[in-house]
Amino acid sequence: MSHKGKLYRLEGVVLNRRDQGEADRVVKLLTAEGSVDLLAKGVRKPRSRKAGHLELFARTQVLVSRVTGSWDIVSQAEAVQVRARLQEDFRLGTYARYVAELAVRFFEGETEPQLYALVDDVLARLDGGAAPELLTRWYEQQALALAGFRPEWLTCVGERGGNLCQMPLRPRADDRRPYGLDMERGGAVCHECFAADAREHTVRPLSPSALSWLQTLQRRSFDEVTRFALPERTAKELAQAMEQYIAYHLERRPAALRLLHDNRG
Ligand SMILES: [Zn+2]
Structure with a gap:
C-alpha cells in the first residue's frame, strides 16, 4: 500500500530527540522556517548510517x-557540524539542552529565521569553548527579545501615584539601595x-551590578560582552533573577534549568 512521498531538503539544528517504537527516533529540527518533527527510521540500530548525522545539537x-x-x-x-563536546560533556550538554528548550517553549514551532541563527550560533560557541554561564545569560536576553518578551532595563517600569515612573536607570557601583526586577511589568524599577x-x-531586588550586566547583555554582541569579567556573585544573582523572570x-x-541548578551544587 505504501508509496514513496515527495522528497524535500531541509537544513536545521537537532533540538531534541525521542525514541519511537523499536529502533526509530522522532527528531525535532529547528530550521530557518520553524521547527519540525521528523521520523528517523532505524537510527537506534548499531549499524545505522544516519545515526551519526542526527546527533543532538x-x-x-x-x-x-x-x-x-x-x-x-x-x-x-548529512551533518554539517556535529558539536561532539555538547554530547560528551554532561555539563555543557545541560546548557545546550536549556538553550534548545527555551527555543522550543518560547516559539512553539513558529517561523523565526533570527531565532534559528541565534540558536545555531550559541550552540556552536558553546561547543567551541565559550564561557557557558555568560553565553547562556546573553542568549536569554536575545531570545526574550525575539520572542516578544524583551525586558525593559533602561527606564523604570514602575508606577507611583497612578503615573508611570520611567526614570532612566543608570546603576553605579556605589548605589546604596537596590533596584528591583518586576516580572509582571517586564523590566527593572x-x-x-x-x-x-x-x-x-x-x-525582587536587583543589585546595581546585576542591572548593569542586564543592560550590557541585552544591547551588546557576545564578542563585546566577553571583554568584561562577570563576578561570581553577580553571575549567581543573574541566573536566579532570569530563571524567575x-x-x-x-x-x-524549564526542566533543563532545574537540572542545571541541581548540578551547580
Ligand atoms: Zn521608578
Whole structure:
C-alpha cells in the first residue's frame, strides 16, 4: 500500500530527540522556517548510517520524504557540524539542552529565521569553548527579545501615584539601595519604586551590578560582552533573577534549568 512521498531538503539544528517504537527516533529540527518533527527510521540500530548525522545539537542537512497523516521521514542525513563536546560533556550538554528548550517553549514551532541563527550560533560557541554561564545569560536576553518578551532595563517600569515612573536607570557601583526586577511589568524599577513595591510577590531586588550586566547583555554582541569579567556573585544573582523572570513568562520552570541548578551544587 505504501508509496514513496515527495522528497524535500531541509537544513536545521537537532533540538531534541525521542525514541519511537523499536529502533526509530522522532527528531525535532529547528530550521530557518520553524521547527519540525521528523521520523528517523532505524537510527537506534548499531549499524545505522544516519545515526551519526542526527546527533543532538548537530547542524545537519536532511532529505525528507513527505508522509500524509504522520511524521515526514528522514531519507538521508548529512551533518554539517556535529558539536561532539555538547554530547560528551554532561555539563555543557545541560546548557545546550536549556538553550534548545527555551527555543522550543518560547516559539512553539513558529517561523523565526533570527531565532534559528541565534540558536545555531550559541550552540556552536558553546561547543567551541565559550564561557557557558555568560553565553547562556546573553542568549536569554536575545531570545526574550525575539520572542516578544524583551525586558525593559533602561527606564523604570514602575508606577507611583497612578503615573508611570520611567526614570532612566543608570546603576553605579556605589548605589546604596537596590533596584528591583518586576516580572509582571517586564523590566527593572528604580530605588523609589522598588521601596514602594517590594512587598509585591512579582518584584525582587536587583543589585546595581546585576542591572548593569542586564543592560550590557541585552544591547551588546557576545564578542563585546566577553571583554568584561562577570563576578561570581553577580553571575549567581543573574541566573536566579532570569530563571524567575523566564518561569514567570513561561508559567512553569524549564526542566533543563532545574537540572542545571541541581548540578551547580
Ligand atoms: Zn521608578
